[in-house]
Amino acid sequence: MHLSARWRASAAALLTVATAAGVGAVVAAAPAASAATACQVAYRADQWTGGFVGYVKLTAGDTAIHGWRIGWTWPGDQKITNAWNAAVTQSGTTVTAVNAAYNGDLAPGASLEFGMQGTWAAANTAPTDFTVNGAPCGATPSPSPSSASPRPSGSSSASPSPSPSRSASPSPSPSASPSPSGPPPGCTGALWCDGFEDQTGTVPSGAWTLAYPDCQGAGTAVVDSAVARSGTRSVRVDGAAGYCNHVFLKSTRDFSSLGGVWFGRFYVRHTTALPAAHVTFLAMRDAADGNRDLRVGGQNAALQWNRQSDDATLPEQSPAGVAQSRPLPVDRWVCVEIRVDGPAGQVQTWTDGSEVAGLRVDGVPTADVDRQWLSRAGWRPNLTDLRLGWESYGEGADRLWFDDVAWGSARIGC
Secondary structure, three states: OOOOOOOOEOOOOOOEOOOOOEEEEEEEEEOOOOOOOOEEEEEEEEEEOOEEEEEEEEEOOOOOEEOOEEEEEOOOOOEEEEEEOEEEEEEOOEEEEEEOOOOOEEOOOOEEEEEEEEEOOOOOOOOOOOEEOOEOOOOOOOEOOOOOOOOOOOOOOOOOOOOOOOOOOOOOOOOOOOOOOOOOOOOOOOOEEEOOOOOOOOOOOOOEEEEOOOOOOOOEEEEEOOOOOOOOOEEEEEEOOOHHHOEEEEEOOOOHHHOOEEEEEEEEEEOOOOOOOOEEEEEEEEHHHOOEEEEEEEEOOEEEEEEOOOOEEEOOOOHHHHOOOOOOOEOOOEEEEEEEEOOOOEEEEEEOOEEOOOOOEOOOOOOOOOOOHHHOOOOOOOEOOOEEEEEEOOOOOEEEEEEEEEEEOOOOOO
16 A cells, blocks of 8 residues: 555644544654654544554654554543554554564654555544653644545555466465555455455464464465555465365454354455365364354365264265355456354355355255255354365365455445
8 A cells, every 4th residue: 555645743732633534634643752742643434334444654854763662542442453664562542553573763854654444433533642662742833634435445555466377386484574564455344355465475373373273284365466456466375186185264253243153255266166075275273163164265166164063064975966166266356255154144245246145044945055054043242253274075176265254243345
């Protein structure tokens, strides 16, 4: 994401700009540890009901800054769920943001920006009490306020960069100096979204960790800086055939705020057509089913859901059932959306914005679709985690990438 050019410093008092669509802007000045003239901190946010994307811009004064720590207190009930270009922690209403390894140094007059996504319930009032390296705000220059966007924008670019062809190298190296980037496109309504732009090495970290169900084999998952749908990074999974080669990228986030209804959206690009045998690329633990997995993958060369506890499939694996699903296209990015309504016991699935008729559980048993699935009365999933990767149960190997992942309690869209 390119740094905003809309924020300029002048001299006057703190100003908060509120708009009907967003929180607006606050600019404060705070002396850095070694700065002769106060540096400046600018805040802006785009908001929607229950959520927001916020941006903090730090501008050095007359002296360079070598390492920064920005603190503030939320005036409202905001809770941060995701951040990029800084390590952001929250305790109660107190927030601390520390520079990443690649953006700690600022030349005199230079600027940088980091961002975050969060939720709010009663109020999303902009903070005003910024500190830099522990020092309170000093002089108070006046901003040139900008209007807030009517919905969150993950990138200042008009459109995402075209996806490059997949890397021939099995272990790509990360960019030496990653460009600042916001959340992935299409995050409206999401409680959190992630384009992996804050990953600084090849091993997933921070909001993601590697998981190997049952046993660890030849499957691998790495941060890939050569292939991305948007921004500069994705996660590449090399899924080998065979049961013990399971590998997953597991989210470390707390999903409790989603409640019983989950809407998910992610982009996947894979290189091999779905096999005849059963494979999985999305798994979610179901606490109401003995912590067994609710899975999305493929069988008979088409997309399918699978319930690990009893191996029920959606659709039924009859020719008529499979015909109501669809294959997962290869060698291009595909938008996959899911809906799991736990209290109602319902499921929906979309690819590239179009619903897959055979991947719907609506509570009324339909031959070749959800009749087998609903043969278990009272299925009411309680999902607790999210894993993206590859799981083969015999045959079926693939190289695939994931990017622009978003999860929320309402449909997010592609």
